[in-house]
Amino acid sequence: MPAPGAGAPSPAHRGHGGGAAAPSPARVTAVSLAAGAGERAGFRSVATLLIVHHTPSPHCQALFEAVVSGATAPDIAGVRVERRAALAATASDVLAADAFVLGTPANLGYMSGALKHFFDQVYYPCLDATRGRPFGYYVHGGNDVTGAMRAIETVTTGLGWRSAAEPVTVIGEPGRSDLEACWELGATLAAGVMD
Numbered sequence: 699m700p701a702p703g704a705g706a707p708s709p710a711h712r713g714h715g716g717g718a719a720a721p722s723p724a725r726v727t728a729v730s731l732a733a734g735a736g737e738r739a740g741f742r743s744v745a746t747l748l749i750v751h752h753t754p755s756p757h758c759q760a761l762f763e764a765v766v767s768g769a770t771a772p773d774i775a776g777v778r779v780e781r782r783a784a785l786a787a788t789a790s791d792v793l794a795a796d797a798f799v800l801g802t803p804a805n806l807g808y809m810s811g812a813l814k815h816f817f818d819q820v821y822y823p824c825l826d827a828t829r830g831r832p833f834g835y836y837v838h839g840g841n842d843v844t845g846a847m848r849a850i851e852t853v854t855t856g857l858g859w860r861s862a863a864e865p866v867t868v869i870g871e872p873g874r875s876d877l878e879a880c881w882e883l884g885a886t887l888a889a890g891v892m893d
Contacts, residue, residue, distance in 0.1 A: 744778045745891035748795035749884075752784040752802050752812035757872055758838050762801055764877040765836065768884030769799070776893040784812035789823035796891040797832045797862065799884060800854075804839030804846035817853045825857060832862035832890055834883050843867045862890050 747769055753762045769779045782791055784802070792798070802813040835850055837843040847865060854861070863886045866879045 744776050745796045745893060746778045746780055746794055747797050747799065747884075747888045747891060748787070748791055749779065749781045749799045749801065750784050750787045750791075750813070750816055751781070751800070752810040754803060754810070755838075757868070757870075758801065758803055760872050760877060761836050761838055761866070761868060761880045764880035765799055765801065765884035768881035768886075769888040771881075771885050771888075774885065774888045774892065777888045777891055779888065784810065784816040787816050787820070789820045792820045792824045793827055795828075795831070797887045798834075798859065799887050800833065800835040800850060802835070802837055802846060802850070804837050804843040807842065807845035809837070809846045809849045814849075821853070821857065829858035831859055832887060833859045834861065834863035834865065834887050836866040836868070836880055836883060838868045838872070841869060843869065862887060 749762070749765060749769065751758070751762050751765075753759050766779065766781065769777070780791065780795065782788075800813065802810045805811065808814070833854055837846045837850070839846065847867065850865075863883050866876065866883050868876045872880075
């Protein structure tokens with residue numbers, strides 16, 4: 699399901715100040731195409747938060763939905779929220795993003811194979827270009843998430859990403875406070891890249 703407003707800039711960002719006319723559809727398309735190379739093009743239409751997740755269970759789905767809800771809250775403006783399953787996310791997605799939220803179950807004391815695959819695919823292509831970008835993450839486990847947390851922190855340290863929020867860790871069925879923490883995680887990362 700596409701993120702709200704992912705297709706075109708929000709009405710607040712269409713004009714160029716002082717009631718100027720909105721850009722033509724061709725201009726909007728050009729801006730969208732240039733988003734991945736925005737810095738090279740000299741402009742970006744909106745900041746991008748990339749949520750990379752592996753969501754194999756209803757518990758993980760509930761956490762993911764709470765993150766998305768926080769990231770797309772009405773108070774968040776000028777941020778495109780892109781959602782990618784870990785097995786589908788690409789280096790181009792990462793290079794085009796300004797911040798990241800990662801989500802995974804803890805499997806056998808480690809992050810999911812899907813999130814590991816994501817890191818394997820993007821690590822070297824994104825190593826220098828994404829250094830210093832903010833990230834946060836959530837982990838769901840049946841009884842322990844320590845190994846998964848350690849693995850994520852090792853890879854993100856290697857990438858040079860900057861932790862911008864406390865990780866959210868959930869054991870068992872997510873409760874109200876867990877869902878609120880995931881909402882806050884999404885909202886914090888999105889607000890951090892607002893123009």
